[in-house]
Amino acid sequence: GGMGKSMYIRAIVARHCALEGVPCAKIDFDFVPHLANVAAEPWRLLLRMAEQLNRQLRASPFQELLTSYGQFSAEADSAVIISPREFAGSDLSPADKAALHATVLSRFTAVLRAVDTPVLLIFDTLENLQHGNLDLEALYDLLLEVRARCANVRVILAGRLERLVPPALGFL
Numbered sequence: 613g614g615m616g617k618s619m620y621i622r623a624i625v626a627r628h629c630a631l632e633g634v635p636c637a638k639i640d641f642d643f644v645p646h647l648a649n650v651a652a653e654p655w656r657l658l659l660r661m662a663e664q665l666n667r668q669l670r671a672s673p674f675q676e677l678l679t680s681y682g683q684f685s686a687e688a689d690s691a692v693i694i695s696p697r698e699f700a701g702s703d704l705s706p707a708d709k710a711a712l713h714a715t716v717l718s719r720f721t722a723v724l725r726a727v728d729t730p731v732l733l734i735f736d737t738l739e740n741l742q743h744g745n746l747d748l749e750a751l752y753d754l755l756l757e758v759r760a761r762c763a764n765v766r767v768i769l770a771g772r773l774e775r776l777v778p779p780a781l782g783f784l
Contacts (some may be wrong), residue, residue, distance in 0.1 A: 617770045618736055624768075631730055635668040636732035637661035639686075641740040649702075649747035650686045654754045655713040658720045661733060669727065677719045684712060698729035717754070719762040730764050738771035 620636070639645045639657050644650055650657060658774055659682060662674035704712070724731055733755075755767055 613653075618770075621734055621736055621768060621770060625732075625734075634730055634732055635665050635722070635727065636734060637664035637735060638699045638734040641735070641737040644686055647741055647744050651741050651744075651748070651750065653709065653713070655716050656684055656686040656760075657751075658716055658754075661699075662720055662723075665731065673726065674720075677723070677777060681712070681719075683714055684716070705751040715755060721758055724758075724762040724765055727764060730766055731762070732766050732768065733758070734770070736770045738767075738769055741772075754778045 618640070625636055625638070628634065637660075639660060641647065644657075659678065662677055662687070663682070666672050666674040666678065734753075738748065739750070758765055759767065779783070
């Protein structure tokens with residue numbers, strides 16, 4: 613709790629990641645549109661992170677993923693989306709959404725496994741999801757899956773609430 617978490621994260625990125633060549637991607641939930649949609653389908657955040665990591669890694673390894681699925685990013689249509697019904701892919705069936713989730717996760721983690729350095733994924737201001745009475749379990753499940761598939765991934769979770777991370781994610 614308290615203040616200074618976001619500044620501390622910026623310091624980590626500037627003083628450690630940038631200097632040591634550690635690729636990192638950050639999602640700040642202060643700036644993610646349509647939190648209810650993202651909470652229900654957190655795999656969309658992987659596409660936003662792929663955009664950030666693609667600029668930091670040689671040969672833009674996420675380009676194929678972004679070209680194929682970038683329209684489903686958590687922020688792809690943020691300027692034009694008026695309602696949750698207009699969220700990219702909202703007209704897809706649950707089976708199609710599950711298939712998208714599996715494909716994006718698989719391709720995202722395949723690229724990360726090929727990276728020969730640690731990769732840092734940062735999720736800041738998580739309390740915004742809880743303040744909207746949104747369930748964090750889907751995001752936690754996604755992060756557990758990413759960590760299970762990619763030993764080189766490190767995760768920072770930051771927020772103002774005491775019980776932000778369930779015990780099962782204590783290792784993140």
